[in-house]
Amino acid sequence: MGIHEFEPRDENFDGKVRESFALQEAMKTIGCSIDSLEAGKIEIHFPFNKALTQQHGFIHAGILSTVMDSACGYAAFSLMPADAAVLSIEFKVNLLSPAKGDAFRVVANVIRLGKTITVCAAETFSINGTKQKRVANMTGTMMAVFDREGIKN
Amino acid sequence: MGIHEFEPRDENFDGKVRESFALQEAMKTIGCSIDSLEAGKIEIHFPFNKALTQQHGFIHAGILSTVMDSACGYAAFSLMPADAAVLSIEFKVNLLSPAKGDAFRVVANVIRLGKTITVCAAETFSINGTKQKRVANMTGTMMAVFDREGIKN
Amino acid sequence: MGIHEFEPRDENFDGKVRESFALQEAMKTIGCSIDSLEAGKIEIHFPFNKALTQQHGFIHAGILSTVMDSACGYAAFSLMPADAAVLSIEFKVNLLSPAKGDAFRVVANVIRLGKTITVCAAETFSINGTKQKRVANMTGTMMAVFDREGIKN
Amino acid sequence: MGIHEFEPRDENFDGKVRESFALQEAMKTIGCSIDSLEAGKIEIHFPFNKALTQQHGFIHAGILSTVMDSACGYAAFSLMPADAAVLSIEFKVNLLSPAKGDAFRVVANVIRLGKTITVCAAETFSINGTKQKRVANMTGTMMAVFDREGIKN
Numbered sequence: 001m002g003i004h005e006f007e008p009r010d011e012n013f014d015g016k017v018r019e020s021f022a023l024q025e026a027m028k029t030i031g032c033s034i035d036s037l038e039a040g041k042i043e044i045h046f047p048f049n050k051a052l053t054q055q056h057g058f059i060h061a062g063i064l065s066t067v068m069d070s071a072c073g074y075a076a077f078s079l080m081p082a083d084a085a086v087l088s089i090e091f092k093v094n095l096l097s098p099a100k101g102d103a104f105r106v107v108a109n110v111i112r113l114g115k116t117i118t119v120c121a122a123e124t125f126s127i128n129g130t131k132q133k134r135v136a137n138m139t140g141t142m143m144a145v146f147d148r149e150g151i152k153n
Numbered sequence: 154m155g156i157h158e159f160e161p162r163d164e165n166f167d168g169k170v171r172e173s174f175a176l177q178e179a180m181k182t183i184g185c186s187i188d189s190l191e192a193g194k195i196e197i198h199f200p201f202n203k204a205l206t207q208q209h210g211f212i213h214a215g216i217l218s219t220v221m222d223s224a225c226g227y228a229a230f231s232l233m234p235a236d237a238a239v240l241s242i243e244f245k246v247n248l249l250s251p252a253k254g255d256a257f258r259v260v261a262n263v264i265r266l267g268k269t270i271t272v273c274a275a276e277t278f279s280i281n282g283t284k285q286k287r288v289a290n291m292t293g294t295m296m297a298v299f300d301r302e303g304i305k306n
Numbered sequence: 307m308g309i310h311e312f313e314p315r316d317e318n319f320d321g322k323v324r325e326s327f328a329l330q331e332a333m334k335t336i337g338c339s340i341d342s343l344e345a346g347k348i349e350i351h352f353p354f355n356k357a358l359t360q361q362h363g364f365i366h367a368g369i370l371s372t373v374m375d376s377a378c379g380y381a382a383f384s385l386m387p388a389d390a391a392v393l394s395i396e397f398k399v400n401l402l403s404p405a406k407g408d409a410f411r412v413v414a415n416v417i418r419l420g421k422t423i424t425v426c427a428a429e430t431f432s433i434n435g436t437k438q439k440r441v442a443n444m445t446g447t448m449m450a451v452f453d454r455e456g457i458k459n
Numbered sequence: 460m461g462i463h464e465f466e467p468r469d470e471n472f473d474g475k476v477r478e479s480f481a482l483q484e485a486m487k488t489i490g491c492s493i494d495s496l497e498a499g500k501i502e503i504h505f506p507f508n509k510a511l512t513q514q515h516g517f518i519h520a521g522i523l524s525t526v527m528d529s530a531c532g533y534a535a536f537s538l539m540p541a542d543a544a545v546l547s548i549e550f551k552v553n554l555l556s557p558a559k560g561d562a563f564r565v566v567a568n569v570i571r572l573g574k575t576i577t578v579c580a581a582e583t584f585s586i587n588g589t590k591q592k593r594v595a596n597m598t599g600t601m602m603a604v605f606d607r608e609g610i611k612n
């Protein structure tokens with residue numbers, strides 16, 4: 001997708017992303033951890049968990065969306081100035097293959113950085129032993145917000 | 154949205170939807186229950202749960218998506234023939250307002266019924282005492298699948 | 307979709323929408339005219355035109371998208387303050403039925419109005435004699451921009 | 460996006476795509492030509508045309524969508540068996556930058572090939588002299604249809 005290299009506008013981007021991620025109770029419930037983080041890119045990992053399945057025993061598409069949305073949000077947040085908070089405006093998910101596997105890896109990249117609007121793309125891969133397979137992708141639109149009540153950066 | 158009335162093609166639609174819903178471990182984890190169900194329409198309810206929040210303490214957009222995706226799936230499934238299983242192909246979510254509230258109500262309707270492809274629309278409302286507010290919506294594309302390995306109807 | 311009534315923030319909303327619409331050369335090329343306009347809602351009409359078809363002789367999905375995007379943009383623009391210009395951030399289209407007919411009617415409504423971000427929903431109906439049929443819908447995210455170079459309100 | 464190499468299931472894929480493309484009157488109206496075509500991938504080119512602009516003089520987002528939708532459709536069609544026709548089910552477009560330029564290049568790739576459902580990604584680049592800039596992208600869901608009345612392959 002022609003991913004660019006980005007210059008972070010907040011030198012503490014690593015710290016602020018990890019701090020915000022730790023506040024997302026949903027990430028703990030899903031069992032997510034950050035595998036890698038750089039300016040404009042993040043990888044998140046989570047194990048299979050029966051408690052998060054749909055009727056055929058695959059991970060629910062909405063759970064994949066939860067992790068991809070967080071990944072898009074933090075890829076965007078990593079490039080925002082220090083006084084910005086991040087909100088998801090919208091996202092679109094395609095389910096490409098059943099989400100079965102021992103674990104899952106989500107990768108998100110910023111594909112368009114703006115002052116207010118940042119567009120990200122994320123993909124989810126299932127991990128089965130040494131095999132990886134793309135199971136879903138997302139395009140998400142993230143917004144930088146400033147001084148909004150109840151929305152901390 | 155000009156919702157139509159539909160004739161179910163499976164007279165046991167109520168039973169099969171509730172049975173499949175009960176198999177979705179993700180619905181239990183979120184605390185979802187079916188409020189009402191008719192051919193082509195479903196309402197699902199779930200309480201606020203801190204374990205499902207994002208960094209500002211609102212319910213995570215992906216969790217809303219999980220419930221809206223299930224709701225779209227079951228609205229579609231209720232109109233499918235007895236030998237069909239249902240899969241989500243894709244969905245698109247707009248986040249309209251922060252998901253804060255005592256509880257949440259998700260309503261999904263079939264807006265286009267096809268032999269293979271069914272399109273649904275869902276909305277999530279936050280409930281605060283007697284007030285309800287729309288916080289998110291989804292357009293989802295669902296597919297009827299037949300005789301696919303590992304995908305039971 | 308629970309459409310609200312809106313108060314315009316620019317009393318000249320009718321004039322400014324029609325003026326901007328007249329500047330869209332694409333609307334002329336498609337043969338569009340405004341059927342009705344109120345604060346937060348617009349209806350646009352265009353005739354069948356073979357020059358805009360896809361390979362089966364139906365109106366191309368992208369042409370429907372063009373009109374729905376303009377309709378979403380102007381529904382949003384009608385509620386923006388006098389110094390705002392409108393830009394489309396993103397949209398999502400579902401094709402529900404082949405776009406064949408003598409003419410087409412597109413209706414767009416604002417479903418969430420914000421200071422920066424406004425979300426709209428549009429539908430396209432084919433007209434065949436006295437029959438109308440929904441052939442496509444859009445959810446679109448519109449942005450109010452101020453003082454941006456090259457983007458006039 | 461991890462693009463795969465694909466084996467065409469119809470050895471006449473090049474001919475059938477060009478024949479169908481030639482039937483799309485909308486492509487002629489926009490001034491599109493095929494720059495390159497292989498199994499699962501297509502590039503389409505079109506010049507700036509004032510007749511296709513929005514109110515600020517940029518190419519209308521819906522016109523970009525028209526070309527990206529055709530590109531997605533033909534990327535998918537190139538991999539379909541000889542007796543299949545292709546229909547767009549849905550697409551999602553993000554507008555990344557104003558579509559101003561001397562000409563535009565649209566590239567579409569199949570990212571998930573299925574028997575019925577094929578998912579494609581497309582991007583539009585503006586061309587200004589020797590500079591190219593990504594101005595929009597699409598994720599589109601395409602469907603193979605067989606023996607449907609009025610829908611020729």
